[in-house]
Structure formats: C-alpha cells, structure tokens
Amino acid sequence: MAEIRVENLNKSFGEFTAVRDESFTVPDASFFCLLGPSGCGKTTTLRMIAGLELPTAGRILLGGEDVAFKRASARDIAFVFQLFALYPHMNVRRNIGFPLLCQGVAAAEIKARVEETAKLLRIDQLLDKPVSGLAGGDRQRVALGRAIVRRPLAFLMDEPLGTLDTEFRDLMCAELRGLHERIKATTVYVTHDQLEAMSMADRIAIMNKGRIEQLGSPQEIYDRPATIFVADFVGSPAMNLIEVGGGLAKGARILALADAIIAIPELREDAPAEDLVLGARPEHIRFDDASSYRGEVFGSEYLGTLQIVTVKVPQGRLKVKLPASQVVRSGEQVGLNFLADRLSLFDKDSGRALRSALHDVR
Template identity: 70%
Template sequence: MAEIRVENVQKSFGAFTAVKGSTFTIEDGEFFVMLGPSGCGKTTTLRMIAGLELPTSGKILLGGEDVTFNRAAARDIAFVFQLFALYPHMNVRQNIGFPLKCQGMPGAEIRKAVDEAARLLRIDHLLNRSVSGLAGGDRQRVALGRCIVRRPKAFLMDEPLGTLDTEFRDLMVRELRELHNRIGATTVYVTHDQLEAMAMADKIAVMNHGVIEQFGRPQEIYDRPATMFVADFLGSPPMNFLTFEGAVATGQQAVRINGADIALPELREDRAAGELALGVRPEHIRFDDASALRGQVFGAEYLGTTQIVAVETAHGPIKARLPADRVVRTGETVGLAFRSQNLSLFDRKSGRAIRSALLEGSRHG
C-alpha cells in the first residue's frame, strides 16, 4: 500500500471548475473519506486519483511516484463503483478472478488468490453461484473481491453502498471498516452520507462547490467545524445557528443575545463585526428556567432514549436533544442554556468560524 498526495489539483470542464486547488495527503494504510453533497467535486477528485480524469493543473503522487498523467492501468489501484460493474455471464469465482486472468496469471495461482479473497469476504460458499441471483450486499462483496485479489497500492470506492437498503448498508459499513483493518489497505472512499463517513473514516475531507472546506479527523470536524457549511452538513440534527448583529475582539469572553450573556470558547481570529452566528449542537443545549435566552416549543420528536425538541427563538429555530423523560408541551416557553466550551461562533458573510469549540482536554488555535 502507499501514501497518496494531491498537490494543488484543479479540474475544469470548459468554463466550469469542478475542483479548485485541492491539496491533501492520505497516509499509507489510512481510511480516507471524501464527503459532500452531489456536485461538490468529490467524485471528480477520486477519478483524477484513479487516472480516469486528468487534472487541468496540479500534481498527484502515489507512493512517492508522480502519476499525474499516467493512465489508470499504470497506477496500480483498484476501483469499486456504485453499480458493482459485475459480469452477469460469469459466476462469482470467474468475476473475482477476471483481473488476474487478464494479467496472464496461471490458473492454479488464480484459484488460490480467489479462494483467499473469498474467505476474507466470507463469500467462499458462493463461488460457484451466478452473480445475477445474489443479494445486493453479496454482489458488493464480489465487486470488492475483484479488487482485493489484485492487492493494489490503493482502493478507491465511489459511493459503493448507495444502492443498498438500510439494513445491508449498515452491515457493509461495519464490514468495510473491518476489512480495511485486516488487510491494511490505503482506502479512498467517496460518499454524501455523513453517517458512513463518521463510522469508517480515519480522516475526512468535506467538500463544497469544488473546495475542501475542512480536512481532519471525524471528531475534530464534528466538534470544531471550520465553516458554517461543515457545521450544517455534519450532525443529525445539524448544528443550530442563532444569528445576531454584534462584534467580538481579542480577550472578549462572552456575547449578549436577547439579554443573555453567553460565554464563548477560544478566539480563532483577531476580531470581527457585523452579522454573526452562534453555533451549538443539539446535545449541548439544556432547558434552564433562569436563562434570559427564551423561546417557545413548537414540536418534539421521540427517539427512544432521547427526544429532539424544537424551539422558536427571536434569533431563529433551535433543536435540543434532551432525555426522553423530560416532559415538554407545545407552546411552552422555556429558557435555553448552552455548554460554552462546545459553542462555535461564525462570521455570517464569509461563513468561517471566528471561535470554535474546545476538544476534550486540549486547546487548538
């Protein structure tokens, strides 16, 4: 396996720029996820790493080798597509072994390699079955087997679970991560599903309009979003925003919203003034009758051990995650209190974080 480095890569299609100056490094053996909405540039980036698209500018290195303009066949990578791309006239064994057959490997070696990959994926009992009669999860395992059997430098996966139902998708999320751990592969995985990304990734790059808005570990991105887009895209429900006019400066410890002084986390920028947004995750909100920041309950969604309570405030709607046994009534006026160490503050105009939540036991600038 190998490290992948993407250096200032840009891709344009005529006047439209799909990827704008992306730079990041995927460590050897890392499970790396590119996350973002449809059309954000994540699949185009993956295709450039694979050699299926050539960048307009920039550089791509695989294991220290410059492969920017190498064809896909010369890059020693394996690609898993969303729609499996299996050969319906071949059985499972033939599908998995086909890349080795194309390389001219002797039949005995192909059989051994296919048997090993099938055992790893727990589909050895299906080797003589037709792929057309398999369930979606098993067909995805066959597609993975066809990649694994080659032992490439890196696995590239473009929304491979997108066509599966919820039960199969949850199962395959666990199995993909376990498979990654067993074989120590360098894996680049594209998805629009934040739950898949958070469950599997060592590192995540969140993309929007062709730009990587944030790159880091799942906890860091969730707890310390660099932009309002990242804060809104990750989380279910996403981060709440209370918008207000104000200013912050170095050394300022709190902002005043609706008569309530709300303590702030550390400073990320020197100062900002204008329209601001205070960001808070639903799990970092509690009801407090003594709080001057108040709102009216307009709905509740029960989720077993917790409930999501929706509150309308003068600065926008808020969703709080509370214990299921907390009694709330529609129309009730409640006070809202926030955990200050878990707040973020954003400049509404740029969307960038001015101050950001603290990670447990650490301070980051």
C-alpha cells in the same frame, strides 16, 4: 500499499472549474473519505486519482511517484463503482478471478487467490453461484473481491453502498471497516452520506463547490467545524446556527442574544464583523428555568433514549437533544442554557470559524 499525495490539484471543464487547488495526503494503510454534497467535486477528484480523468493542473503522487498523467492501467489502483459492474454471465468465482486472468496469472494461483479473497469477504460458500441471483450486499462483496484479489497499491471507492437499502448499508459499513482493519489497505472512499464517513474514516475531507472546506478526523470535524458550511453539513441534526449582531473584542467572554447575555469561549482574535453566527450542537443546549434566553416548545421527536425538541426563539428555531424521560409539552415556555466551552462563533460573510469548541480555527 502506498501513500497517496495530492498537490494543488485543479480540474476544469471549459469555463467550469470542478476542483480548485486541492491538496491532501492519504497515509499508507489509512481509510480516507471525500465527503460532500452532489456536484462538489469529490467524484472528479477520485477519477483523477484513478486516471479516468486528467487534471488541468497539479500533481498526484502514488508511493512517491507522480502519476497525474499516467494511464489508469499503469497506476496499480483498484476502483469499486456504485453499480457493482459485475459480469452477469459469470459466476462469483469467475467474476473475482477475471482481473487475474487478464493479467495472465497461472490458473492454480488464480484459484488460490480467489478462494483466499472469498474467505476474507465471507462469501466462499457462494463461489459457484451466479451473480444475478445474489442479494445487493453479496454483489457488493463480489465487487470488492474483484478489487482485492489484484492486491493493488490503493483502493478507490465511489459511493459503493449508494444502491443498498438502510439495513444492508449499515451492515456493509461495518464490514468495510472490518475488512480495512484486516488487510490494511490504503483506501479513498467517496460519499455524500456523513454517517458512512463518520463511522468508517480515519480522516475526512469535507468538499464544497470544488474546494476542501476542512480536513481532519471525524471527531475534530464534528467538534470544531472550520466553516458554517461544515457546521451545517455534519451532524444529525445539524449544528444550530444563530445570527447575532455587533462585533466582539479579543478576550470577549459574553455575547448579547435577544434580551439575554450568554457565556461564550474566549476569543483569541477580534471579531469586528457586524454579522456573526453562533453555533451550538443540539446536545450542548439545556433547558434551564433560570436562563433569561427564552423560547417556546414547538414539538419533539422521540428516538429511543433521546428526544429532539424544536424550540422557537426570536432568531428562528433551535434543535435540542434531551433525555426521552424528560417531559416536554408543545407551547411550553422554556429557558435555554448553552455550554459555553462547546460553542462555535463564525464570521457570517466569510463563513470562517473565529472560535470553535475550545480550539482556534485559523
């Protein structure tokens, strides 16, 4: 396996720029996710790494070698597509072994490597079955097997679980992560599903409009979003975003919100913007009768041990996570208390975080 390094990568289609000045590193044997909404440039980035698209500018280094303008066949990279791309007239054994057959590998070695790969993927009992009769999860394992059997430098996966139903998708997330731990493959995985990315990735690049908005571990991105877009995109429910007026001086520890004063993390820089946005995760808000920041309960959703309560406040609606055992009634007037050291503060115009969960974002 090998490290992948992308430096100042750009891709334009005529006047439209799909990828803008991208730079990131995928360490050897790590699981890296490109996460973002449709049209953000993540698949275009993956296709450039694979050699299926040529960059307009920038470098792509695979194991230290610049491969940006090499053919896909010369990059020793395996690509797993969303729609499996299996050969329906072949059985599982022949599908998995086909890349080796094309490379002229001896029949005995093909047989050994196919059986080894099938055992790794727990589909060895299916080797002589036609792929047309397999369930979606098993077909995806065959597609993975065809990539693994080549023993490439890196694996690229473009939303490989997108066509599976929820049950199979959850199962395959666990299977993919377990497979990664067993074979230690350098993997770049594209998805628009934050749950897939958060459950599998070592590091995530959040993309929006062709740019990387934030790069970090799943925990870093969730706890310390670098922009309003990331705060709104990651999390279920998303971070509550409350518009507040007036600037704040360096070292400020309080913020006026409606008729209430709430505590916030200490600012390390001035926030002179007139329009600021306060961010609070639903689990970082509590009901507190003593609080002067008030709202009215609009409704609640029960999720087993938790409930998500929607509260109408002067600035809109907030989502609050509470224990399911806590009694909440629609129309009830409640006080809200924020966990100060878990809040984020953003500049509305730039979208940049000024202060985020005990950590500066610069």
